[in-house]
Amino acid sequence: MTCKVVVLISGSGSNLQALIDSLQADSPAQISAVISNRADAFGLQRAAKAGITTQVLDHKAFADREAFDGALIEAIDAYQADLVILAGFMRILTLGFVTHYTGRLLNIHPSLLPKYKGLHTHQRALEAGDTEHGCSVHFVTEELDGGPLVVQAVVPVMADDTADTLAERVHAAEHQIYPLAMHWFAQGRLQLDERGCQLDGQLLPASGQVIRTF
Structure with a gap:
């Protein structure tokens, strides 16, 4: 059974590209559409090149956040989405959405949650003197960057790292674990209920599945 996926983007779409590249002929995941709130998002070109339907929904055309999110729900549901993936979608979502x-x-999110919610995560990790950093895939709840964790990738922090070099290492890890989470969901292996995240019927720890890249 096919799992229909809609991906929301606002920018270059590097994580979108990783999701696209992970799709095989026998994959249960199918990216039905890519929706952006910005018409100039390069990710739209990535999607079009892959033969995926694209749509632009300009948030500036709506009176408020609720009106935009309502229209976005209509757009997503028109594709009968089983899974919605945020891939650099730079909008704070309403509780209703x-x-x-x-x-x-x-x-x-580009940190090992619950550390460093919000922005500038790489610089904050360096300033804190962390020896490890990484990224986290999580289910979205009303708490910003606070939903139940699915999988985290841990990367080393080098002595000579800058925020930019650390970001490159984290981005590479993102491109590994986001497709992994999508495929787990599409295969029916990943679920969320009132107890938390389950993978293959087993409750995941609070940190989610942890993958070390070194």
Whole structure:
């Protein structure tokens, strides 16, 4: 059975490209559409090149956040999405949107949550003197960057790292674990219920599945 995926983007779409590249002929995941709130998002070109339907929904055309999110729900549901993936979608989502997609809305964040929610995560990790950093895939809830964790990738922090070099290492890890989470969901292996995240019927720890890249 095919799992229909809709990916939301605002920018270059490097994680979108990783998702596209991970699709095989026998994959249960199918990216049905890519929707952007910005017409100039390069990710739209990536999707079009892969033969994926694209759509632009300009948030500036709506009176408020609720109106935009309502239109976005209509757009996503028109594709009968089983899973919605946020891949650099630079919008804070309303509670109504998040609730509508409870258990089928994934995000990726460039830190080892619950550390460094929000922005500038790489610089904050360096300033804290961390020896390890990474990224996290999580189900989205009303708490910003606070939903149940699915999988985390841990990368080393080198003595000579800058925020940019550390970001490159984290991005490479993102491109590994986001497709992994999408395929787990599409295969019916990943689920969220009132107890938390389950993989293959087993409750995941609070940190999710942890993958070390070194």
